[in-house]
Amino acid sequence: MSSVTQLFKNNPVNRDRIIPLDFTNTKTLPDSHVWSEPEPVLEPEPTIRPIPIISLSNPEQVLLRHACEEWGVFHITDHGIPHSLLQNVGCQMKKLFSLPMHRKILAIRSPDESTGYGVARISMFYDKLMWSEGFSVMGSSLQRHAKILWPDPDDHTDFCNVMEEYQKEMGDLSHRLVSMVMGTIGLTHEELRWLEPDIAGTRTDSIQSFLQLNSYPVCSDPHLAMGLAPHTDSSLLTILYQGNISGLEIQNPQEEESRWIGVDPIEDGLVVIMGDLSHIISNGRFKSTMHRVVVNKTHHRVTAAYFSGPPKNLQIGPLINDKDHPPIYRRLIWEEYLAAKATHFNKALTLFRC
Ligand SMILES: O=C(O)CCC(=O)C(=O)O
Numbered sequence: 001m002s003s004v005t006q007l008f009k010n011n012p013v014n015r016d017r018i019i020p021l022d023f024t025n026t027k028t029l030p031d032s033h034v035w036s037e038p039e040p041v042l043e044p045e046p047t048i049r050p051i052p053i054i055s056l057s058n059p060e061q062v063l064l065r066h067a068c069e070e071w072g073v074f075h076i077t078d079h080g081i082p083h084s085l086l087q088n089v090g091c092q093m094k095k096l097f098s099l100p101m102h103r104k105i106l107a108i109r110s111p112d113e114s115t116g117y118g119v120a121r122i123s124m125f126y127d128k129l130m131w132s133e134g135f136s137v138m139g140s141s142l143q144r145h146a147k148i149l150w151p152d153p154d155d156h157t158d159f160c161n162v163m164e165e166y167q168k169e170m171g172d173l174s175h176r177l178v179s180m181v182m183g184t185i186g187l188t189h190e191e192l193r194w195l196e197p198d199i200a201g202t203r204t205d206s207i208q209s210f211l212q213l214n215s216y217p218v219c220s221d222p223h224l225a226m227g228l229a230p231h232t233d234s235s236l237l238t239i240l241y242q243g244n245i246s247g248l249e250i251q252n253p254q255e256e257e258s259r260w261i262g263v264d265p266i267e268d269g270l271v272v273i274m275g276d277l278s279h280i281i282s283n284g285r286f287k288s289t290m291h292r293v294v295v296n297k298t299h300h301r302v303t304a305a306y307f308s309g310p311p312k313n314l315q316i317g318p319l320i321n322d323k324d325h326p327p328i329y330r331r332l333i334w335e336e337y338l339a340a341k342a343t344h345f346n347k348a349l350t351l352f353r354c
């Protein structure tokens, strides 16, 4: 019995909850994918300062801290990731998601797995389905799934080489970013020792991270569809490559009412999204901003989100607190937080409040 057949056998219901729609063969929006109209995007007006852009060649601490505290989302430029690598990642993602459905589902991610092809992980929290498909990569799953997707060694080798190089670059960049942003609130080298790369490969506590590739196919009725529903990221921070197609929106963190602002791509930029763990470590100072993805009529959008987390067994908790600012969250390990998020989704943070 093939593994897919076995999978269906084990999960007789909810096939559509793990297998994305075959978008290439779907001309109109099925009812399962019709959302009530998303609220209009609020274009930044002159009175609203645009989303910060931080150049990593000479980052100003004050600006970086402001970006984390007031926005929780910012663009970075001069990040050192070669343009050619970003383009290759974009091409490989298109190659992956353009495969016929019968091939993609050979690498399907079952509900109790964390890697492979499938619907957005947060789908289970919504009645309606999203106009997107994804591919999650962690550790050795990359080689295993790539071999299933492309029996021809030339194809899977190309895919793996590009993704491995990208993960390595993202690992280095995310370490740099985490220590930079934590430095802006006075955290010392000693307090962030767990960030040091494990050069000797001897530690058992190396950083946990994973790569999520997202695909948002062209949609005939984008106003009725949702690419990725509103959520915050559970990570320390997420680095997003979004090519040159818009779609990401954040809930304006400077307003109480829920209006959405587009985070449009900037030339050679990457987007940094601060996650729930940074919000906890900073004792609530850094925002973990709610974001979502809308789709469009003309362009297939692919994105690569690199989620950076702390070492597996590291206990984290608010690192900046004093008499005037007692800790507002209790200590936890990332796995515990991920488990809470998998059950309570956007309410998970509140469960860890002191
Ligand atoms: O694709 C995007 O623009 C955002 C993706 C995202 O928010 C996520 O994967 O958590």
Ligand SMILES: [Fe+2]
Binding pocket: 231, 232, 233, 238, 273, 291
């Ligand atoms: Fe996200």
